[in-house]
Every structure is written in C-alpha cells, then in structure tokens.
Amino acid sequence: MRTAVVLFTRDLRVRDNPALAAACAAAEQVVPLFVLDPRLRGISPNRALFLHQSLTDLRETLRRKGADLVVREGEPVAEAIRLAREVGAEGIALAADVSGYARRREQRLDRECERHRISLRLLPGTTVVPPGGVRPGGGGDHYRVFSPYHRAWESARWRDEAATPHKITLPPGIAVGRLPKAPDSESPGAAPGGESEGQRRLKAWLRHLGPYDDLHDQMAMDGTSRLSGYLRFGCVSPLAVANAAREIGGPGPDAFVRQLCWRDFYYQATAAFPAMSTEAYRKAGDYRWRADEDALKHWQDGSTGVPVVDAGMRQLRAEGWMHNRARLITASFLTKHLGLDWRDGVKWFFRWLIDGDVPNNSGNWQWVAGTGHDTRPHRRFNPIRQAERFDPDGAYVRRYVPELKSVDGKAVHQPWRLPEAVRSGLDYPGPLESHRDDAVWLRP
Template identity: 30%
Template structure:
C-alpha cells in the first residue's frame, strides 16, 4: 500500500545500510520523513541513584544520531530530532505534517514494547498506520528452526540448530536517495541535545585510555575496514580476544552494534569477503560465533520477557543476596582491594568500556565473592557501558548470577588464576592502578602477600594508599 507520507522512526537502528525499516518505507511511501526522538526516560535515576544512561553512552548516542542526520542529508533528506516521549511526540508530528504511516524497528524488552503499544494505540486513534520490522539480529526471527517460545535454554543447542537449519538473509541495499518533502517547516528539524541536557558532564579522555571510538555508521564501518583489511587482525581474533590492553585485541564492534550503527549481517558479509580474499580459519568463524551469542540473548529475552530483569531470573531461583551499599560502591569505584577487579572497574569508569574477560571477572567477584545482588551489577553496567545492549547485558548477568542459561552450577572465576592467565606480569593492573605500579611482576595482583617492610619500601600502605581487600580471595590452587 502506498502512503503519501511515511515517518521512519529510528531507534536502535541508526544506519542507512541494511535497514529494512527505511527501505520498506521508501518502497511504500511517496515522501519519507526520518525521525529520531530522545526519550528523557533513558536518563532517569535508577534505584541505585545513578543515571540509567551515563555520559559515555549518551555521548556515543548523540554522535550516532548526528552521523545519521548527515547520511540522510547526503541522500537528499533530513532527520527531524524530537525530545520527549516517542508515543506522544512522533504521533503529534505525524498528525501535524499529515503523514499517514509510521514505520519502526521492533524491540523485545518491556519498556520499549510498552512504548510501541502506546504509540500504535495513539496513531490508530488518529487514523495513522504503523508497521514494524525485525532487524536487530543476524538470523531473522522468522527463519529460526523453532518458535521463539521454544528457544533452547542452552546456547550450544541454539547455535547448532541455527547453524544447521537457518540461513542468514542478505542485507538490504543502501538507498541512493530519499524523497523528503520540500514544504516542511525548517523549524521542525530540531537540534541535537548535549550532555548538559541530561545533567551529565563530558567525560575527560583518560590518559590511560586506548578506547578510540566515535558514534555513527561511518565510524563503525571505518573500524570494520581497519580491523579486517588495514590491520589484518581478523585472522588472529580467537587468539587475542581475551586481551586487556589496547584497541586491537578484539574487534570493538559492540558499541556500533548496540545502537544499530552497523548490522550483524553487514559484519558477516564482510567476514565472508575476508575469508575469500585473505584467510578462513577458526578466528573468522569465532567472530560469527560471538554474533550468534548476541542473537541468543535477544531471543531468550523475547521468550522470557521481564524474567530477565527479576532477581530470580529465568530459573525462578530464590537466593539470599546481600545489599551492602558500601561494598557495592567500593566495587563500582574500583576500590575493593583486589587489584585485578579494581583495574577492570577503573577502566570501565574511565572509558565506558571493559573487555569481555574483565566483565566476567568483576561480575563473578560481585556475585560470588561479595554475594551482592546481581541486578545491581547489571544496572551499573547499564549506566556505564558505551556498548550497553539490554538483552546481552541482563542475559550475561543472569548467567553469572546462576539464574540464567548457564548449564553449569556455581560458575566461579578464581581471580588470581584469571590474573595469571591474562595479566601474568601485571602490565594491565600497573596501567590502571598507578598507586601499585612499583610492585614488580605478578605480586601486583596479591599485594597482601608482601611483608610490611616491603610495602613500606614501595610507599604502599593498606587503608591509605590502597584499600584492604573486602574479601580474602581463593589462592591459585582453587581455580576455575
């Protein structure tokens, strides 16, 4: 059905490439009006008293929307920027400019779905059509070899099933032009907000940070080209992905994936080209493997709904969690007295990013060593992570909390064993915790093993220059 005017409401699909919503709108509408709406609820305070969306993620979002506007202008269109509740503002705009349809991408978790329902209801009351499209995953929801309600509870079963019985659809072609109405009032375009709009301060670029990312589709594809072709790093991804130092031990695609600046299908198509032109090995497959994990958590979230946010998780498992705020704050600030944990948390606070290995380590420490409510950790990550993805974040935290999809019970990460495996000589900790950098070698991971005279000679004093450990952690022998 052809519509005279179609609003394309962008959400976590901030790109013009492989964007079914945009493409379908162009096919269905005579005139296309792209829209992004900054929803103030994204910056509400959580029960922990912190902003739901912190400065790093906000800055990346603003950059991504700005980049989207530039891309759309290059196609002959423009991006209208609204501020307020989308279910109100987008429908009000549609009525004002006489658009007869609103197209948007589907989300899976309750807050977003509630907005969808309200928007659809308000639009229906005004005689405005709505259409939504699934485009957040590598495998399309309609191509799964089982109904979403029967998504396997074990990742390996899911992976094997989709790899054997499902195919990745080809990506949608990037449009060459957008027919944007020439008679729209220029004042409707709106301006980008700033961090100050949400009471946030622009984060200083930390001198220790190697995390060089800028929001937007152009930057995302630039990173892809750099990692695959210019630096030729894909061929060693599996060997280096558990690294800690530098920009290139892993792909770092996650921030762009989280906001849909680049699609998983575009990445896989580039992997296929790389395999044909350069090399096909375990590493090229392993990046696809990680994208399947991302799919898995999204389908699990759709299957289980709000259970992924509940402390009992999808296992409906009761537990007696601690809610010691002082210990939680020490963890959040990187002041637990356990160097490997503190180093990772300080990187997160300074850059908005932490390695996958680091995330597992700090989550295990919060849950298993301190016994603190895993949902507090998930909430803190939601605020801080530049690559926050609601399904992956809460799915992974459920996993660590023992109430998710982990087939193993009581998965515990021995901090010292992890340190020995991934930071044997302490280079990472030495960068992130300068007050301990005088300690040589592996001893930096266990400063409590040094004598008082040794610590004094290094000008380190527990409780003064560095905190006493909150918990006595297991030795290397008791390892996972």
C-alpha cells in the first residue's frame, strides 16, 4: 500500500497507537488526520480546551517525526473520504469506540469506504481489553456483573503494545490546516492536555503507586493518578498504563489495575447498551424522580449546606475534575437524598468534567442511582459519615469551602445553612442520619 489515512479520534498519541502503527507498517506514506466536528462544539469548554492542547501536542510530536497533523473541519466521514481521495489513499485506519456517536461514525465510514473502494481497518486502543474481547458463557453479549468480568479480563491475553513509529512520511503538497484559537478556560485549576503531559504525569504517578489501595479514598491527599482525562482522550494508552502498574506489582498497583478493569467493564456494557446516558440500564430501578429546579441549582452551585457535597461540586468547577470519593458522595446525595433524576447529574458532570465520557460518567451515575450494574441498587451513602471517614480533619472541605476554614475538627462536616429547597428535599427519601455509608465511585 502506498498511502493510508489515520483518522485520530480518542487516541491522541503516538505511543502504543495501533491505528497509527498499522498504517505505518502497511503504507509508504501516512496522513494523520483529525476532523473538528462542529456538532460537538459547546458541549464542554473544559474538554474543548483539553482537546486543543492535546492536538497541539500531537502536531508537534508528528512534526518531529517528519510528518504533521492534518486538520479539517466538518462531518468526519465526509472529510476523511475527501482527503483519502485527494491523496489517493488505499486505506483508512481508525480506533474503534463504543458510544452511539462513535458507532454511527464507524458505520457511515464503512459504507463510504466500500463505495469508494477504500479499505477500512478498525483497531483497538481505547481500552485494555477490547469490548467483546471476553464474553460470558451461555451466549451473552456482555458481562452485567463486574466480578466475573474481572476474572475473565485478568486471565485474557492482552494484545502486545504497538510500536512507536520512528519516522512518518507525509505525501507532498497537502494543506495541513490550522487549529482554531484555543478556547478560554472555565476551570482555572484544570490540568493541561497532551501526550507529553500525560506521559510526564504517568511516570510521576508510577513512583507513588505503592500505597494507592490505602490512600485513594482520602480526599485531601493526592492519592489518585489524575490520569482519567488523559485516558479519556487517549493521550496515554490504557494498556500501557495497566502493563506499567502490573510490572510494579503489589496491593497498590493491583488495586489500581482493578480500576482500569472497571473502566473496560463500562466500555463493554456501553457497546451493548449505547443509550447509557439517557436510559436506565436496569429499568426496575428507574424511580419516579422528583423535579425541583431550586434543589438541583443548589447542588450544581455547591450551596447545599452539606459541606462535603459542596466541596466536591466546587472542586468540579475549579478543576474540571473531582476526587473519586467526592463523585460518589455528590452523586448519591443528588439521587438518594434529594431524589432528583440521575440524568441531571450526568449532564452536569458532562458539562464540566475533562474526563467526561459516556461509558464511565454515565455508567457510574447509573451505578450510584440504582439503575445500573450495582448488585445492591438500594444502597445509600451518609455524606457526613463519609466525610468523617475520608476527610477526617476536614482539610478537603476547608480547601474548597473557605467559609468553613475557621471551623474546628469534625464540626466542619455538619450541615449548615441548608436552603429550604434542599431541606424539604431531604425529607423525601429520608433524613441524612438514616443512611449508612458503603461502596466506592470507580475512577482511576
């Protein structure tokens, strides 16, 4: 093959990129392409900025290898086919994905490639084990319970990491196109995007991975990887991350790899149930949720009067990220204490989270709400007990709720100034004191 196009989507890296490696192995000339789809504008300013930074970094890396990132704007399939015909490409390579948007894009691309007699290769790369790579016995299309999936996932043969191309040759005469101006940041503490930054953070994280199983729930400590945004955009390879943690070994790395397995679990579930963001996976758990715009607004603004909930929601806005334990507490508070629809939580998290994606964001929200894969869907979480356990000296709360910085000890976790909309909502599913704490929000 003389020329191939690589359509980058959520694999914005050159290390362990099967689509890029396959194209470089099969073709003399390779055209790296990213298409800016106008339909996705405005969904999340934080993700838009992270994407821009990641594309800028990818372009610089490709230039060092003798190529460039070709940027087009429009409908991705139409632009990919147009460019392939322009350069006489015989093939297009693409990383397979699972969201409804991604699946529709793949189906359209398959039809258009067949019509124009261009070969299409869908490669792995967004997960450790591809969705469908392991299946339950008895003919099921996907695992509905995590534990058996985890056993099958751990015993599966993982693919070899793809080789990083040393040199990439771009066909002559291509107008590479410009990236648009970087959007403004809405979260001043947001992490920067890009493979270079992702690799730097991964290397630093691996040096401190040992106590992960003991520290990852402690909200005031930097005991989690904060790699979720880099995994979401494919700035780091989930397989390479899992392999690196496995090489270290021990309780901490094992616990971290288990979180990567949870990520894969939701990807295989979403592949089978693409409506994960809008429809209850477990219909019996989709209750008659209350509609209360005032209570929802207090939750969104971090002004519920429940300190740990407000701290989590304010961290979300400040950083475009929230601690894994705080995600659990805030999601449970919305659904199990205020009785509000989990879909409102999905939308708000999508609005701010850099790592927001359909499988993990929506799958975890459904798990907490009792509509998803949880085998104990009626569990609830007491935010006060959770705060006392996972923020014992109140450092996390004081960091994000400065109004309480002078409150001493565990008193910082007690509800204060509860708005009427929140107070009346708490009487709907039951008072705070009636709920026990349990479980964990799953996010590497």
